[in-house]
Amino acid sequence: MTKPKVLISDKMDPNAARIFEERGCDVDVITGETAEELLVRIGEYDGLAIRSSTKVTPEILDAATRLKVIGRAGIGVDNVDIPYASGKGVVVMNTPFGNSITTAEHAIAMMMALARQIPQANAGTQAGEWPKSSFMGVEVTGKTLGLIGAGNIGSIVAARAQGLKMKVIAFDPFLTPERAIEIGVEKVDLDGLLERADFITLHTPLTDETRNILSRESLGKTKAGVRIVNCARGGLIDEAALADLLESGHVAGAALDVFQTEPAKESPLFGMPNFICTPHLGASTTEAQVNVALQVAEQMADYLVNGGVTNALNMPSLSAEEAPKLKPYMALAERLGSLVGQLAHGNLPKISVELEGDAAELNPKPITGAVLAGLMRRYSDTVNMVNAPYLAKERGIEVREIRNTREGIYQTLVRVTVATDAGDRSVAGTLFGNAKDGGGARLTEIFGIGIEAELDGDMLYIVNDDAPGFIGRIGTLMGENGINIGTFNLGRRQAGGEAVLLLSVDQPISQEVAERAEKVEGVRFVKPLAF
Numbered sequence: 001m002t003k004p005k006v007l008i009s010d011k012m013d014p015n016a017a018r019i020f021e022e023r024g025c026d027v028d029v030i031t032g033e034t035a036e037e038l039l040v041r042i043g044e045y046d047g048l049a050i051r052s053s054t055k056v057t058p059e060i061l062d063a064a065t066r067l068k069v070i071g072r073a074g075i076g077v078d079n080v081d082i083p084y085a086s087g088k089g090v091v092v093m094n095t096p097f098g099n100s101i102t103t104a105e106h107a108i109a110m111m112m113a114l115a116r117q118i119p120q121a122n123a124g125t126q127a128g129e130w131p132k133s134s135f136m137g138v139e140v141t142g143k144t145l146g147l148i149g150a151g152n153i154g155s156i157v158a159a160r161a162q163g164l165k166m167k168v169i170a171f172d173p174f175l176t177p178e179r180a181i182e183i184g185v186e187k188v189d190l191d192g193l194l195e196r197a198d199f200i201t202l203h204t205p206l207t208d209e210t211r212n213i214l215s216r217e218s219l220g221k222t223k224a225g226v227r228i229v230n231c232a233r234g235g236l237i238d239e240a241a242l243a244d245l246l247e248s249g250h251v252a253g254a255a256l257d258v259f260q261t262e263p264a265k266e267s268p269l270f271g272m273p274n275f276i277c278t279p280h281l282g283a284s285t286t287e288a289q290v291n292v293a294l295q296v297a298e299q300m301a302d303y304l305v306n307g308g309v310t311n312a313l314n315m316p317s318l319s320a321e322e323a324p325k326l327k328p329y330m331a332l333a334e335r336l337g338s339l340v341g342q343l344a345h346g347n348l349p350k351i352s353v354e355l356e357g358d359a360a361e362l363n364p365k366p367i368t369g370a371v372l373a374g375l376m377r378r379y380s381d382t383v384n385m386v387n388a389p390y391l392a393k394e395r396g397i398e399v400r401e402i403r404n405t406r407e408g409i410y411q412t413l414v415r416v417t418v419a420t421d422a423g424d425r426s427v428a429g430t431l432f433g434n435a436k437d438g439g440g441a442r443l444t445e446i447f448g449i450g451i452e453a454e455l456d457g458d459m460l461y462i463v464n465d466d467a468p469g470f471i472g473r474i475g476t477l478m479g480e481n482g483i484n485i486g487t488f489n490l491g492r493r494q495a496g497g498e499a500v501l502l503l504s505v506d507q508p509i510s511q512e513v514a515e516r517a518e519k520v521e522g523v524r525f526v527k528p529l530a531f
Helices: 015-022 035-044 058-063 082-087 100-116 118-126 152-163 177-183 190-196 216-220 239-248 286-306 323-343 364-376 388-394 470-480 511-518
Strands: 005-008 026-029 047-050 069-072 091-093 144-148 167-171 199-202 226-230 251-256 275-277 350-357 398-404 412-420 423-431 441-446 449-453 458-465 485-492 498-505 523-530
Touching: 005 015, 005 035, 005 286, 015 026, 015 286, 035 058, 047 286, 058 082, 069 286, 082 091, 091 286, 100 118, 100 152, 100 199, 100 226, 100 251, 100 275, 100 286, 144 152, 144 190, 152 167, 152 177, 167 190, 216 239, 239 251, 323 364, 323 412, 323 423, 323 441, 323 523, 350 364, 364 388, 364 398, 364 412, 388 398, 441 498, 449 485, 449 498, 458 470, 458 511, 470 485, 470 498, 470 511, 511 523
Parallel strands: 005 026, 005 047, 047 069, 069 091, 144 167, 144 199, 199 226, 226 251, 251 275, 350 398
Antiparallel strands: 350 412, 412 423, 423 441, 441 449, 458 498, 458 523, 485 498
């Protein structure tokens, strides 16, 4: 049998090539090629191992007639066109946990540098100034560290900070009380963290929920004299607002390893005496680069030789026999999970996935993985059907799978129930007609109210009083704002009681329109949705 052939196109630890060879692959290491050169060469290979330099464009993928898998040694995959790769049947993998310790240590190093003004003191000393009287630092012992994000990296930072005798508080929507106790932090809301923290460090991906999480308004709520560290993602902080608060002295210092625009050639923060920065060095240690190189080689070789799938961003862990039957159920499950994730915010300690009727005869793991991927995508930009269960376990979320073969109203049903601070919340869906690729997926129940709707594209969810004239008022509002309605889906508990409305629309609902909808007579709650 012909061995799979792999190209390593970016510089990485030489042991990666050894692992490929030991596990039954032929490997070429050819780095530094232009896009044109790679375009000519790529058709020879079954696997492509990259870091950040190689750009995997549609043109490259079109030429990669044999390619089965792309492996990114690291987390970010901005240099890979994942949707196009999926369309070409190419699996895209990354190594999301290989540089966790390194990034956490960099955050701690930046915090210590801020506390003692080490870069500034070093510059003055080397300039022959001996500026001893110019620098008065602060101790970290006894200070309160606020973590925004308490996942894999955040929990490592917490452990290191506790070793420095700091008190650690954390804001993370998925941090359960049990997990908080386990890692020794106090779970707080964001405002509580901003008011109490002497140091704030961010460890969250950049999503719609976290973009500008430290906005001008949020920064204004921080404790006077706070010091802020970001070694996570650019875009989490309003850099102009941070510069203003540094200049006023409200923020005593800031340390950034990441910027909204990179490479950062200019910034309102540059040149400030109480600001230090590094050029995205969070993962730049010998150990981390070795780890991610070895991991990507192991994952790719396992897939090419044995068919195993680990940390894939566009493919669940499925056998060839299961895939055709499970694919439409997974599409339905992901949409149900996404719906819950967008509506049921706050602490979610328990999630149950119940399969009823025909669905109960299937392997529940991929379906549960799809639910979790949809649920957590609002809070993580690297979550997928493979690593979602791991991320849920890491955060202490209890996941239950229930099979129920009884005959109900529907021949097949998937129900997702989450435990929230306000009690259990449940959504359910089924498959109708031609369910290939999720095309027949339908919502059948939302929070105890029966409703039939497709979950697709941009939508608007409204909870309202069931009363005459309401539909007309909402329709008029959409028309006045130039929003075309695709479908109008209604449900209610009883006549004259609580009702729900799901609108599919042809463009995203702006915050301004959502706020106007909230003011319509009879409206109780409004939430724009996207699938």
